[in-house]
Amino acid sequence: MLSEKLEKALNKQILIEAESSQVYLSMASWAEVKGLEGIATFMYDQSDEERQHMLKLIKFVNERGGHAKVSTLKAPKLDFGTFQKMFKELLEHEIFVSNSINELVHITLQEKDYATHNFLQWYVAEQIEEEALARTILDKINLIGNDKGGLYLFDRDVQMITANSAASNTLE
Numbered sequence: 438m439l440s441e442k443l444e445k446a447l448n449k450q451i452l453i454e455a456e457s458s459q460v461y462l463s464m465a466s467w468a469e470v471k472g473l474e475g476i477a478t479f480m481y482d483q484s485d486e487e488r489q490h491m492l493k494l495i496k497f498v499n500e501r502g503g504h505a506k507v508s509t510l511k512a513p514k515l516d517f518g519t520f521q522k523m524f525k526e527l528l529e530h531e532i533f534v535s536n537s538i539n540e541l542v543h544i545t546l547q548e549k550d551y552a553t554h555n556f557l558q559w560y561v562a563e564q565i566e567e568e569a570l571a572r573t574i575l576d577k578i579n580l581i582g583n584d585k586g587g588l589y590l591f592d593r594d595v596q597m598i599t600a601n602s603a604a605s606n607t608l609e
Contacts, residue, residue, distance in 0.1 A: 440548045444503040446541050447494060447553075452508045453537055454491035458484045460530060463513040464523055473588075475596030476520060483527075490560070497556055520588070521578050528571035535564040570598070 439447070465480030495505035517523035538560045545554035577594065581587030 439498065439501045439503040439553065440550065443544055443548050443550055443553060444498060446544050447498050447503065448506045448508075450537060450541055451491055451494045451498070451505055452510075453534060454487050454494060455508070456510050456513070457530065457534060458487035458491065459510055460513045461487060461527075463515060464517060464527070467515065467517050467523070468520065471520070473520060473592050475592035475594070476523075479595045479598060490563070497553075501553070524571065524574050524578055528568065528575055531564065531567045531571050535568060538564055574598075 461480050461484035465477045465484060468474075468480055469477035495507075498505040517526065538557065542554060542557050542561065545551070545557060574595065577591055581591055
């Protein structure tokens with residue numbers, strides 16, 4: 438059984454995951470319109486992944502006797518300026534999500550809810566991966582600077598990250 442405090446915090450995280458999916462969907466659409474097919478594919482994949490994170494939380498809350506709430510989402514921004522700025526925002530967003538997950542873990546310890554604590558460890562590990570990936574991508578972006586040829590190769594490289602991720606997920 439979830440405590441009221443923890444149920445409220447988990448519902449807040451459900452909202453964060455849903456909004457994350459929308460943010461990445463908006464980034465995907467922006468990149469696609471700019472002709473950045475690889476980046477768009479990567480962002481569509483990220484959007485789907487965030488939605489899966491949300492669904493996993495919803496099912497967990499309901500299975501533990503709580504009531505997962507589906508809330509109104511605020512509209513994400515539509516323009517990201519440059520792909521460099523967009524990926525910087527992606528990293529900042531992932532850090533925000535990590536901090537939110539860490540706060541949830543803290544609440545589980547306060548509430549002595551070790552089942553939820555155990556469940557959230559998957560999210561902790563996932564956020565480590567997400568932040569590392571965003572940092573790696575930003576490092577690549579910094580290497581290419583404003584080189585158009587570099588952007589083309591980067592776009593293809595990001596598309597390969599998505600393809601490799603999909604392949605490894607089918608093996609799990």
